[in-house]
Amino acid sequence: MFNNIIKKLGTTWSTILVSILCIIASVVISFVVGSLVGSEDLASVLIAAVVCPTLIAPPVIHFYASLALSLEDSRQEQENLNKNLTVLNHDLTDALKKVKLLSGMLPICSVCKKIRDDRGYWNKVESYIKERSNADFVRGLCPECVRLYPDMAEPGESTDDDT
Numbered sequence: 001m002f003n004n005i006i007k008k009l010g011t012t013w014s015t016i017l018v019s020i021l022c023i024i025a026s027v028v029i030s031f032v033v034g035s036l037v038g039s040e041d042l043a044s045v046l047i048a049a050v051v052c053p054t055l056i057a058p059p060v061i062h063f064y065a066s067l068a069l070s071l072e073d074s075r076q077e078q079e080n081l082n083k084n085l086t087v088l089n090h091d092l093t094d095a096l097k098k099v100k101l102l103s104g105m106l107p108i109c110s111v112c113k114k115i116r117d118d119r120g121y122w123n124k125v126e127s128y129i130k131e132r133s134n135a136d137f138v139r140g141l142c143p144e145c146v147r148l149y150p151d152m153a154e155p156g157e158s159t160d161d162d163t
Contacts, residue, residue: 098134 106128107116114122126137146153 113125115125115128116122117128129135141149141152
């Protein structure tokens with residue numbers, strides 16, 4: 001409740017309001033105590049009732065109000081950081097789902113170069129890798145194959161022995 005009052009009134013006005021309430025409470029308490037004790041000096045009771053809370057209350061209330069506002073700012077900052085972390089965590093989880101990894105030993109045929117999968121089926125290298133990664137294949141000939149198949153060479157590709 002006090003935090004809402006501070007937000008609406010601001011730190012300075014909240015301090016003034018609480019100081020006035022403290023003075024009123026001190027005056028009432030001083031009169032009650034003075035009447036019970038039988039104090040004849042009403043002026044000293046009033047001075048004590050007004051001066052004490054006036055000197056003590058504002059710094060204490062100001063400190064509490066500043067602390068409350070600071071805690072509210074920290075809470076909002078923490079919420080924003082948590083939201084950002086949630087978004088980043090979601091993005092990383094999505095990225096991790098998209099990552100495909102080839103690892104371990106791949107059984108490959110020495111003649112046709114097909115790869116045996118986990119179920120025991122033999123697949124072309126291209127289809128095996130494409131299923132398990134995000135790689136795309138681009139066809140071309142290496143320099144050795146260009147010499148073997150010169151009619152399949154790309155324009156500008158050398159068929160000389162440059163290796």
